[in-house]
Amino acid sequence: MSEIVPVSESVQLERVHDILDSGALRAAVRLLDSLAPAEIAHVLESLPSTQREILWGLIRENCDGAVLLSVTDEVRAELTRDMSLAAWLAASDDLDPDDLAELMRKMPDAVTRQVINALDEQHRKRLEAVLAYPQDTAGGLMNPDTVTVRPEVTLDVVARYLRRLGDQLPRDTDKLFVVNRDDHYLGVLSLSRLVSGQLDQSVAEVMSLDLPPLPATMAASRVAHRFEAHDLLSAPVVDEAGCLLGRITIDDVVDIIREEGEHQLLGQVGLSESADMFAPVWASTRRRATWLGVNLLTALLASWVIGQFELALSQIVALAVLMPIVASMGGIAGSQTLTLAIRGIALNQLSAKNMPHLLWKELAVGAVNSLIWATVVAVLVALWFASWSLAVLIGVAMTINLLCAVLSGAFLPLLLDRLGIDPALAGSVLLTTVTDVVGFMAFLGLATLFLL
Amino acid sequence: MSEIVPVSESVQLERVHDILDSGALRAAVRLLDSLAPAEIAHVLESLPSTQREILWGLIRENCDGAVLLSVTDEVRAELTRDMSLAAWLAASDDLDPDDLAELMRKMPDAVTRQVINALDEQHRKRLEAVLAYPQDTAGGLMNPDTVTVRPEVTLDVVARYLRRLGDQLPRDTDKLFVVNRDDHYLGVLSLSRLVSGQLDQSVAEVMSLDLPPLPATMAASRVAHRFEAHDLLSAPVVDEAGCLLGRITIDDVVDIIREEGEHQLLGQVGLSESADMFAPVWASTRRRATWLGVNLLTALLASWVIGQFELALSQIVALAVLMPIVASMGGIAGSQTLTLAIRGIALNQLSAKNMPHLLWKELAVGAVNSLIWATVVAVLVALWFASWSLAVLIGVAMTINLLCAVLSGAFLPLLLDRLGIDPALAGSVLLTTVTDVVGFMAFLGLATLFLL
Numbered sequence: 001m002s003e004i005v006p007v008s009e010s011v012q013l014e015r016v017h018d019i020l021d022s023g024a025l026r027a028a029v030r031l032l033d034s035l036a037p038a039e040i041a042h043v044l045e046s047l048p049s050t051q052r053e054i055l056w057g058l059i060r061e062n063c064d065g066a067v068l069l070s071v072t073d074e075v076r077a078e079l080t081r082d083m084s085l086a087a088w089l090a091a092s093d094d095l096d097p098d099d100l101a102e103l104m105r106k107m108p109d110a111v112t113r114q115v116i117n118a119l120d121e122q123h124r125k126r127l128e129a130v131l132a133y134p135q136d137t138a139g140g141l142m143n144p145d146t147v148t149v150r151p152e153v154t155l156d157v158v159a160r161y162l163r164r165l166g167d168q169l170p171r172d173t174d175k176l177f178v179v180n181r182d183d184h185y186l187g188v189l190s191l192s193r194l195v196s197g198q199l200d201q202s203v204a205e206v207m208s209l210d211l212p213p214l215p216a217t218m219a220a221s222r223v224a225h226r227f228e229a230h231d232l233l234s235a236p237v238v239d240e241a242g243c244l245l246g247r248i249t250i251d252d253v254v255d256i257i258r259e260e261g262e263h264q265l266l267g268q269v270g271l272s273e274s275a276d277m278f279a280p281v282w283a284s285t286r287r288r289a290t291w292l293g294v295n296l297l298t299a300l301l302a303s304w305v306i307g308q309f310e311l312a313l314s315q316i317v318a319l320a321v322l323m324p325i326v327a328s329m330g331g332i333a334g335s336q337t338l339t340l341a342i343r344g345i346a347l348n349q350l351s352a353k354n355m356p357h358l359l360w361k362e363l364a365v366g367a368v369n370s371l372i373w374a375t376v377v378a379v380l381v382a383l384w385f386a387s388w389s390l391a392v393l394i395g396v397a398m399t400i401n402l403l404c405a406v407l408s409g410a411f412l413p414l415l416l417d418r419l420g421i422d423p424a425l426a427g428s429v430l431l432t433t434v435t436d437v438v439g440f441m442a443f444l445g446l447a448t449l450f451l452l
Numbered sequence: 453m454s455e456i457v458p459v460s461e462s463v464q465l466e467r468v469h470d471i472l473d474s475g476a477l478r479a480a481v482r483l484l485d486s487l488a489p490a491e492i493a494h495v496l497e498s499l500p501s502t503q504r505e506i507l508w509g510l511i512r513e514n515c516d517g518a519v520l521l522s523v524t525d526e527v528r529a530e531l532t533r534d535m536s537l538a539a540w541l542a543a544s545d546d547l548d549p550d551d552l553a554e555l556m557r558k559m560p561d562a563v564t565r566q567v568i569n570a571l572d573e574q575h576r577k578r579l580e581a582v583l584a585y586p587q588d589t590a591g592g593l594m595n596p597d598t599v600t601v602r603p604e605v606t607l608d609v610v611a612r613y614l615r616r617l618g619d620q621l622p623r624d625t626d627k628l629f630v631v632n633r634d635d636h637y638l639g640v641l642s643l644s645r646l647v648s649g650q651l652d653q654s655v656a657e658v659m660s661l662d663l664p665p666l667p668a669t670m671a672a673s674r675v676a677h678r679f680e681a682h683d684l685l686s687a688p689v690v691d692e693a694g695c696l697l698g699r700i701t702i703d704d705v706v707d708i709i710r711e712e713g714e715h716q717l718l719g720q721v722g723l724s725e726s727a728d729m730f731a732p733v734w735a736s737t738r739r740r741a742t743w744l745g746v747n748l749l750t751a752l753l754a755s756w757v758i759g760q761f762e763l764a765l766s767q768i769v770a771l772a773v774l775m776p777i778v779a780s781m782g783g784i785a786g787s788q789t790l791t792l793a794i795r796g797i798a799l800n801q802l803s804a805k806n807m808p809h810l811l812w813k814e815l816a817v818g819a820v821n822s823l824i825w826a827t828v829v830a831v832l833v834a835l836w837f838a839s840w841s842l843a844v845l846i847g848v849a850m851t852i853n854l855l856c857a858v859l860s861g862a863f864l865p866l867l868l869d870r871l872g873i874d875p876a877l878a879g880s881v882l883l884t885t886v887t888d889v890v891g892f893m894a895f896l897g898l899a900t901l902f903l904l
Contacts, residue, residue: 014803014805017805017806036681036682038680038681038682038683042681042799042800042801045801046796046802046803046806047806048806048809048810048813159611159647162647162648163647163648163649163650163651165648166648167648168648169647169648170644172683172685174626174685191626191643191644191646191647192621192623192624192625192626192643194643194647195611195614195615195621195643195646195647196614196615196617196618196619196620196621197618199615228490228703228706228707228710229488229490229491229494230488230490231490231624231703233624233626233685233702250685250702250706251680251683253706254679254680254702254705254706254709255680257706257709257710257713258680258709258713260713261709261710261712261713261716262713262795264713264717265713265716265717265720265791265795266792266795268717268720268791269784269787269788269790269791270788271788271791275792277792277793277795277801277802277810278806278809278813279813281816281817281820282820284813284817285816285817285820285821288785288788288817288821289821289824289825291788292781292784292785292821292824292825293828295781295784296777296781296825296828296829298780299776299777299780299781300777300832302776302777302780303773303774303777306772306773306776307773310769310773313765313769313772313773314766314769317762317765317766319772320758320765320772320775321755321758321759321762321765322755323772324751324755324758324776324888324892325748325751325752325754325755328747328751328754328884328888329744329747329748329751332721332743332747333740333744335721336721336722336723336740336743338721339717339718339720339721339723340723340727340729341729343714343717343718343729344498347494348498349494349497349498349729350729351466351498353466353469354469354498354499354500354730357500357730358500358729358730361500361730361731361733361736364733364737365733365736365737365740368733368734368737368741369737369740369744372741373741373744373748376745377748380752432780436776436780440776
């Protein structure tokens with residue numbers, strides 16, 4: 001039993017670090033041999049560059065392509081920077097057509113040609129079927145290796161056919177696809193139905209019709225939703241004429257779901273979902289510098305707004321002390337609404353139809369919250385600066401900013417989505433711009449009007 | 453073919469809205485009949501409260517428990533607020549033990565007892581096996597309905613056994629578990645191996661040994677990583693003695709992965725992953741008010757810091773104009789590092805071992821970026837306010853704040869994790885506190901020292 005008792009990921013990771021620190025490279029190779037490709041990828045991702053290079057050097061030449069597919073884009077680019085043609089060919093070996101297609105999209109062109117030349121006619125055709133579709137569609141994700149059966153044959157015939165196939169039956173096959181003579185998709189015969197059915201029944205009698213096929217052009221995120229909604233393990237992919245092209249299995253869908261979550265999380269701070277925690281300093285700096293530059297524009301705009309009220313600031317120093325409160329409370333309230341709206345759009349649950357309801361609800365929540373916190377802040381300010389006029393003023397400014405913030409938070413993502421701009425990327429910068437500008441303008445503007 | 457051509461989610465959603473707007477309730481019922489439980493859940497989640505109630509009224513009494521399991525916690529609480537015992541019993545009907553256990557954890561106690569009483573001895577035992585473990589562990593997620601075979605029997609015997617089981621074979625069975633007389637887990641026999649193997653082979657000959665079983669106490673997030681790393685469709689769950697307790701299927705794992713992503717995304721703005729976009733105003737207000745209150749403390753602290761430099765602010769109004777730039781650039785740089793670190797911890801890729809490397813890398817990136825942007829801002833300030841001393845001062849303050857920001861961004865999540873505090877929840881507030889306080893203190897402090 002001891003061999004199949006799992007080792008926790010963090011223990012594994014600690015061990016790899018210890019081994020690399022001690023320089024016991026043979027022990028490292030032995031450890032790597034015991035790991036699945038995705039686990040090796042996980043270890044590589046969590047190593048700093050120098051250690052990553054050492055480990056990669058140990059496995060590069062007979063590397064499993066699955067490792068390269070499992071690491072994030074940035075790590076893969078680093079690992080394959082000066083990979084030899086032989087190593088690329090070794091990595092391409094034994095991959096399923098869908099995985100091979102994915103790997104080929106990352107290869108240098110010269111390598112791609114060599115890999116295609118190394119394939120036989122049948123494999124080449126299958127590969128080209130996948131490459132014919134963009135990567136983020138059902139067609140680009142599919143594995144063209146399917147086992148098909150005709151509706152009129154009996155389960156006995158199917159069972160004997162599968163036994164003849166033997167090891168050629170694709171791993172992870174959980175269902176067979178039923179097609180007619182023209183390869184039109186008709187339904188599925190799950191293996192569990194096959195093994196529990198009577199041998200003299202026909203495929204047509206036991207096959208399931210309630211699994212709608214996925215059009216090859218369907219977007220990957222929609223494919224993921226379909227899998228989630230129907231608890232699918234695999235699903236057929238068809239062309240426009242309804243002919244079976246291949247199947248998508250849930251392991252690819254899990255990757256899509258993970259990436260979608262990461263995109264929303266990392267997009268908000270201007271990072272890509274393929275970000276490498278240990279990317280080289282220069283590569284990290286470039287991307288982050290861009291984001292800091294974009295945000296600097298926001299900050300400069302806010303400063304320019306403040307600069308318009310120099311007179312008020314020079315006369316009442318309390319304004320400078322208090323103005324960040326107005327801006328930051330607006331930012332917090334707005335970002336809550338923004339995040340909910342971005343998630344709603346990503347999950348396909350927010351549209352022009354229910355948008356008005358979200359707007360009203362967020363406005364109501366914003367109104368109650370600004371009532372509460374504007375009052376609290378006003379009382380604190382009255383006590384701190386012993387000025388009721390300043391207290392009322394900051395309360396009103398906060399109310400204005402919070403309402404603008406939730407409105408923008410609800411409205412901006414849908415507007416950006418309509419314009420074809422990714423709300424997960426641009427939403428938070430734009431929102432901060434609104435809450436800073438409105439916050440400073442309301443507070444300092446009201447002060448200029450009523451306190452000077 | 454037309455019946456199985458899929459309808460896109462957004463079209464579905466539009467149609468439900470139209471039907472509810474028009475009041476054609478029969479059409480709504482027909483539409484609901486054509487949807488999977490998870491799709492109905494999706495529609496319910498994207499409806500505002502009043503429409504949600506109407507739709508729920510139509511399906512409540514003969515509702516599928518799967519719908520209740522698919523909606524988020526908040527929506528479920530709303531839907532089941534005054535649900536009758538009969539409706540609860542109807543919802544509990546026909547659920548797999550793992551799903552039933554999950555639903556029971558959400559039921560009122562009185563209902564729970566009734567549901568248990570309605571079960572026969574065998575079902576009750578299975579249910580209790582699941583309920584014995586916390587929900588977020590392998591044991592709490594497992595389905596105790598497994599099909600087991602002995603290693604010594606032939607595939608022919610297994611095939612005949614499964615045909616006798618017929619419809620009793622659990623849906624989604626993709627593999628059988630091989631156990632000895634004492635129910636000790638030995639390995640798996642996948643259906644694809646069964647149907648492609650020779651009938652006279654024994655189970656022991658063709659079974660696979662390379663699927664380590666999951667201990668029942670394993671955390672759900674670790675279960676998810678295991679499924680991802682090994683591309684599993686289902687996995688066995690064992691107790692401490694290695695006896696088979698049940699199996700986990702990937703559909704449950706997909707839910708965990710989705711929830712993990714949402715937790716990180718929504719946690720950053722103080723919302724829970726079960727947040728309902730259309731929650732009642734009062735419920736939303738309460739949760740958000742707490743978050744605004746926590747953030748107000750940060751803002752007040754920042755204001756207090758600013759207040760310490762009233763003298764400088766009253767003499768040089770440019771300080772008030774420029775100080776938000778210093779604070780906000782620090783916040784942006786820090787939040788990038790923070791997000792990477794939070795993701796690293798969630799993915800189990802960041803530990804005390806590789807933390808120093810992350811710290812150094814982030815410091816280096818922060819140093820280069822502060823060099824770039826401090827220079828840009830200094831030049832702009834020199835031009836704007838015609839003061840080189842002010843320009844140098846803001847450049848130095850920005851550099852200090854950016855370096856503190858990336859240090860805190862890298863360090864805080866690991867510290868919080870060690871203290872048992874969820875970094876996804878507390879990280880961003882604490883980081884903002886650091887960047888605001890350090891930013892204002894550095895800029896205004898330096899100004900007090902050198903410009904007055």
